[in-house]
Amino acid sequence: MTKSDPSLVNSKVLADFKVGVDNVIFSVDTKQNRLLVLLSKRKDEPFSGEWGLPGTLVRQGESLEGAAYRILAEKIEAKNLYLEQLYTFGGPNRDPRESPHSFGVRYLSVSYFALVRYEEAQLIPDQFNNTTWYIIEKVPQLAFDHNQILEYGYRRLRNKLEYSPIAFDVLPELFTLSDLYQFYETILGTNFADYSNFRNRLLKLGFLLDTEIKVSRGAGRPASLYRFDPVAFAPLKDKPMVFI
Incomplete structure (x- = not known):
């Protein structure tokens, strides 16, 4: 000192x-x-x-x-x-x-x-x-x-x-799970989580609402658009998100 x-x-x-x-x-x-x-x-x-x-x-x-x-x-x-x-x-x-x-x-x-x-x-x-x-x-x-x-x-x-849900303050109101994964990957690095585990964990947490709207981006199946639900997220506030 x-x-x-x-x-x-x-x-x-x-x-x-x-x-x-x-x-x-x-x-x-x-x-x-x-x-x-x-x-x-x-x-x-x-x-x-x-x-x-x-x-x-x-x-x-x-x-x-x-x-x-x-x-x-x-x-x-x-x-x-x-x-x-x-x-x-x-x-x-x-x-x-x-x-x-x-x-x-x-x-x-x-x-x-x-x-x-x-x-x-x-x-x-x-x-x-x-x-x-x-x-x-x-x-x-x-x-x-x-x-x-x-x-x-x-x-x-x-x-x-x-x-915290800061990603959802920045993402559009409607987004795909791939959009969300890419957002996290850009900040945390390519090895932060496996996409399948990331997707499954998020959906089990229950704060993402499936709008039942589909969007096509190039080849492959259309992707679902989701919306963040702040009410469903409230019980998880300040708890570590284990999917990270």
Whole structure:
């Protein structure tokens, strides 16, 4: 453990904080089996010209969630979207604008993670074209501690799939079991579960309703369209989903 400066720890001087919001915006591209994250190139110092997570300082009278949604609205348009608060990153000196030996302004980052489907998420163009999707495995070194925030968000996303219905906030209202399997596979990897076991387990859990509507996609038998039933899912809330 790194020793703190006793003069700083024992001081009664209160820190002066600025609060920012940084969004880890994931996009699921099931057609190409890619998980993407949205990055923005910074225009201002510190880290001018380097990639980072889309972020902002919270404005006067603005809620944290409001700032998170403002970032989303400035960067993408999406029909179906999931958003939740991730974590607060506030270690000393996480921002180069802080002075390690004075009681200047400290910068907190309240992070959020969002999830959208790639085919539904349209980037909002700006004059600098400073925003783009990066494949999760090819993310470069980011500004500030944004690699750490991204890693934390990625773990949260994978864990959330085990016990929460976040996939159904992002998928269309009607979907096939193959659509759902591909969604999970894109995020968790190709070996996360056998399709037959995945299908059988889901149907036994009873929160997917067969609409009795069939859809044809190329060769093979038509597939059934299902709908998520939140009432049937309620007893399973916060319980690990063993089909993962």
